[in-house]
Amino acid sequence: MTESFLRRAGPLRGVLGLVALLIVLRYRHSKASKHVKDLSTIGRRLDDERYDFDEFDIIVIGGGTAGCVLASRLSEDPRVRVLLLESGGSAQGVPESRTPAGFTSILRSKYGYDLYTEPQAFLKDGRKLFWPRGRFLGGCSSINAQMAQYGCPSDFDQWAEFMHDDTWSWNKFRRYFNKFEKYSADPDYPQVDPTHRGSEGPVRIGYFNTIAQSSKDFVKACVNVGIPYTPDFNGPNGTLGASRNRERVSSESAYLTPEVLARPNLKVAINSHATRILFDSEKRAVGVEYANFENGPRYRSRARKEVIISAGAVHSPHILMLSGVGPAEHLKEHNIPVIHDLAGVGANLVDHPVIDISYKDTTNNSANYLVPRTLADRLKLFKALLHYKFLRSGGPLATNFAEATAFIRSDDPTLFPPSQYPQVLEDSTSGVGAPDVELLCTSIGYKPHAQSLFDVPTRALHACLLKPMSRGEVLLKSANPFDLPSVNPNYMKDLNDLQRLLRGLRLCFRIAQTEPLASHLDHTLEHAELDHRLHLKSDEELTEILKSRIETLYHPTSSCRMAPQEQYGVVDARLRVYGLKALRICDASIFPWIVSGHTAGACFAAAEKLADEIKAGL
Incomplete structure (x- = not known):
């Protein structure tokens, strides 16, 4: 499936279609590249005495x-x-990114930052966690799981009320979600109201065309335990319920098309690392230094x-502090002159x-064969490649693996009867x-x-805390x-987070x-690395495991x-950054509160909103 995937999986002899796929993808990209690689064509070196700057109207870092x-x-x-x-x-030019199922193989690669957290004081043994961030065009939209759940409408109403600005309210902000969407209706899901979806945007939104039976049965099992079914998490009724996920492209493939890159007034410089923002004596941002x-x-x-x-929630504050904008005492510790x-x-x-x-899979339909160990696995992989690349019928390589999700409240009395869960938890939702x-x-x-798979075919469930109180x-x-x-x-500094998870x-x-999910899983297997007996x-024991x-x-x-x-x-x-002129930030770092969904959609919409506002003022 991918070059780095191959290195971990070992040689896939006989799967020649895989190699052909890589060659075709790389060749196509090499012919189409229109990015700036020579920085001297867009900027001036600091030691160049002719003049200091090449000028643009707007620079996006x-x-x-x-x-x-x-x-x-x-x-x-x-x-x-x-x-x-x-x-x-x-x-x-990275097949790992372009192939939906390939995203997991680039988390630890040259296409991401090798970032780790500080030791986590509230986790076992002060664990340091790997925190991959995308390091190519599209950023994390080029390495994520392509899931388009935007959050609950009340998330954005909370933003608007907090900022006393109703342009962030769902009723007004939602048009920017619609602006980036190009929804592809699915006849299997007539319940989805297309009038609530965008139809003319550059980002294709729709159901995956390959859904594992276990994912379908997960949704049915959710309904059977009391979680209502919803075909569209992004509709007007919000996100509570269970559904299959949707897919989307990266911001690079959607917005930086060959036609866009050909614009004479746009320069896209790759491998250009911003080192600081430049300010004049009036604290106005006047340029950027990079290498x-x-x-x-x-x-x-x-x-x-x-x-x-x-630059994202990690690198945007980093660039600001390197530029002299941030907590003054912290900047002084690193001998950085304080601008603001x-x-x-x-x-x-x-x-x-x-x-x-x-859990061990009992149906012989796990996707473990994507890292083949046997001849049968290799044959399955070869068939998947045929479906994906040549027959254009999707298949397993067109999945993000996380094909079904459910959104719930941890205080739902149907799911968590007070007689069994008497503790009242603080509500952090919107x-x-x-x-x-x-x-x-x-x-x-x-x-x-x-980073690796188990030694038996497996399926997995995952619990994610959407509204943590820990900061x-x-x-x-x-410097x-x-x-x-x-x-x-x-993580888990606030005990409410631990209890809700x-x-x-x-x-x-x-x-x-x-049922029907239970039939897919082996509930009796004794396996040191699997979780059949964890329930x-x-x-107290589960808290330590968490x-x-x-x-x-x-x-x-x-x-x-x-x-x-x-x-x-x-x-x-x-x-607009407080106390400075001509400097703004637009990415997930600006969210007043994290959304109760996946974050990419709100980033797309916030960027669409800001672009409209800037163009209106030019």
Whole structure:
């Protein structure tokens, strides 16, 4: 399936179609590339005495989920000259990214940052968790699981009320979700109302055309334990219920098409690492300094109108602090001249923690064969390649594995009767109809971050905490812009988080033992690495297991929070950085609170919203 996947799986002799697929994909991309690679064509070296800057109207730092949207939309006006700086390369030449089932094989690769959290004080043995972030165009939208659940409408109403700005309310903000969507109706799901979906946007949204039977039966089992079925999590009724997931493309493939890249007023510079933002004496952002690599020459480009940071919840606060914007005392510790003291930079970091439980598959239909061990596995893989590449009928390679999910509340009396769950937990949701736990079913069980598979065919369930109360921070490790920052999400610092995730885990056990899903799983196997007997553990034992196994669902947000400055806010409702001029931030770092869904959709929509606002003011 992928080059790095092959290295781990061993030689796949006889699966020549796989090699052909890689060659075709790489060849196509090499012919189409129109990205800037020579930075001297867009900027001036610091030691160049002719003049300091090459000028653009707007410079976008970070070609991730939001950055590609902004670069594309802002350059629609041929009078506006736009520069997009991306630290990595293009994902279009990376089959691991383009193939839906390949995303797990690039989490530990040159296409991501090798980022780890600080030791987690509230997890077992102070664990340090791997935190992969995408390092190529599209950012995390090029490496994620392609799941389009945007959050509950009340999430965005909460944002609007908090900021006293109704443009963030669901009734007004939803049009920007519709703007990026191109919904493909599925005749198997006539219940979905297409009038609530976008139809003209660049991002294709629709049901996967390959759904494992276990995923279908997971949804039925959810209904049988009392979770209502919903065909569309993003409809007006919100996200409570169970459904199959939808798919989407990356922001690069959707927004930076060959036609867009051919615009003379847009430059997309790859392998261009932003080292700092440049300010004038009035604290106005006037340009960006960047380089190809740590010891390479530094270049500068001028921004006549605005600089927009879209580097994500880890790297946006990092760039701000490197530029002298952040908590003054922390900047002084690293001998960085303070441009503006802004305490909220890097604060309020929050993420979705998840725990996985894996079972032996009894149906001989697990996707484990994608890492083949036998001749039969290789034949299955070859058949899957034929379906995906040549027959164009989807097949297993067109799945994200997490094909079905359920969204629930941990205080739902139907699912958690007070007689069995007497503890009253603090509500962290945005409203009575908003969920705080997500349950997922995957057609393959894997060890954390898909680093390896188990020695038997497996399936897995996952419990994810959607609205954590624990908060962490992003800090500098040094003043070197090529050193990764310190990341501390403080998982499980708040005991409510632990109790709500424990309830989600208990519900996973019930669903696994409920037909028709129960027939897919071996409930009697004794296996040291699998979880067939885990439901027999006490709450105290499960709490310790949670602390030893919690991982990230790759959704960090809120480290440059949209909030009043006195509440550790970094940007206002128009995403302008407090105390500075001509500088905005647009990515998941600005979320006032993390959404009760997956974060990419809100990033797309926020970028569409900001692009419209900027264009209206030009």
